[in-house]
Amino acid sequence: MSDIETLAPETADAPAEGLGAAKTGLTEALLYLNGVTVTFDGFRALNELSFTVDPGEMRAIIGPNGAGKTTMMDVITGKTRPDKGDVYFNEGRTDLTKLDETEIVTLGIGRKFQKPTVFESHTVLDNLRLALKGQRAALANIFRKETAAERERIDEIFETIKLTEHRDRLGGNLSHGQKQWLEIGMLLAQDPKLLLVDEPVAGMTDAETAQTAELLREINANGHSVVVVEHDMTFVRDLGVRVLCLHEGSVLAEGTLDQVSANERVIEVYLGR
Numbered sequence: 283m284s285d286i287e288t289l290a291p292e293t294a295d296a297p298a299e300g301l302g303a304a305k306t307g308l309t310e311a312l313l314y315l316n317g318v319t320v321t322f323d324g325f326r327a328l329n330e331l332s333f334t335v336d337p338g339e340m341r342a343i344i345g346p347n348g349a350g351k352t353t354m355m356d357v358i359t360g361k362t363r364p365d366k367g368d369v370y371f372n373e374g375r376t377d378l379t380k381l382d383e384t385e386i387v388t389l390g391i392g393r394k395f396q397k398p399t400v401f402e403s404h405t406v407l408d409n410l411r412l413a414l415k416g417q418r419a420a421l422a423n424i425f426r427k428e429t430a431a432e433r434e435r436i437d438e439i440f441e442t443i444k445l446t447e448h449r450d451r452l453g454g455n456l457s458h459g460q461k462q463w464l465e466i467g468m469l470l471a472q473d474p475k476l477l478l479v480d481e482p483v484a485g486m487t488d489a490e491t492a493q494t495a496e497l498l499r500e501i502n503a504n505g506h507s508v509v510v511v512e513h514d515m516t517f518v519r520d521l522g523v524r525v526l527c528l529h530e531g532s533v534l535a536e537g538t539l540d541q542v543s544a545n546e547r548v549i550e551v552y553l554g555r
């Protein structure tokens with residue numbers, strides 16, 4: 283029996299309180315999805331999807347095209363509302379299905395889309411400054427002098443994303459891999475509890491791919507939970523974390539990469555193709 287099955291019934295009647303409030307005591311997970319279904323014109327993109335992410339955990343999600351990985355991210359970030367099912371954050375305290383996208387970002391869920399979207403005509407440093415100060419009043423923010431604490435945080439993030447010596451270059455002049463790292467750094471500036479990262483190594487060289495695995499491991503070791511969607515199995519192996527394989531909107535297999543890769547259904551629908 284999964285944790286979800288064990289935990290859900292005994293608290294199913296607990297009252298919800300206020301906007302986004304949820305069922306305290308439902309789960310100890312940071313992120314809890316239970317029975318999430320999303321239908322587009324009668325087609326089930328997510329079909330009773332259930333899984334959890336623990337505080338401080340990094341999790342890799344694999345699966346064939348159309349398995350529902352993007353839709354799952356869209357549900358977590360409030361872009362898509364589920365037809366049914368539970369989506370809770372913060373040990374069951376917050377019902378994400380009641381919040382809009384901005385409220386979910388403010389709660390501490392950051393999302394990195396597949397394509398890098400840095401400000402190409404700003405320096406790498408200004409990209410991070412903007413992210414640290416928030417996107418509102420963007421121009422005014424660039425010219426406001428940072429506090430010592432902000433400068434220290436920027437230096438720390440540059441160390442983590444290994445772009446210290448590139449801080450004065452224009453964002454547009456970075457390599458594809460460096461842009462991806464900068465954008466991950468911009469997310470870190472918001473200090474999210476949970477980072478959702480969609481196919482970060484697509485288009486990267488082998489060396490950049492290995493460095494990205496190291497970067498995500500370091501971010502995770504610093505206390506951020508991470509959910510990474512990726513097709514590159516070398517990269518997933520480098521992450522060394524639990525893997526969830528989605529297929530037709532549900533969990534097909536879950537475990538270590540070796541366990542999931544040995545699953546006959548996973549080989550049939552995904553790895554063996």
Ligand SMILES: Nc1ncnc2c1ncn2[C@@H]1O[C@H](COP(=O)(O)OP(=O)(O)OP(=O)(O)O)[C@@H](O)[C@H]1O
Pocket residue numbers: 322323325326327345346347348349350351352353354
């Ligand atoms: N807005 C939409 N309207 C109709 N169908 C959609 C919509 N969004 C997704 N779908 C369908 O839902 C299914 C799941 O799509 P989704 O993008 O979540 O899969 P995925 O696992 O992210 O795939 P990929 O690896 O190709 O990115 C697909 O069959 C897709 O065509």
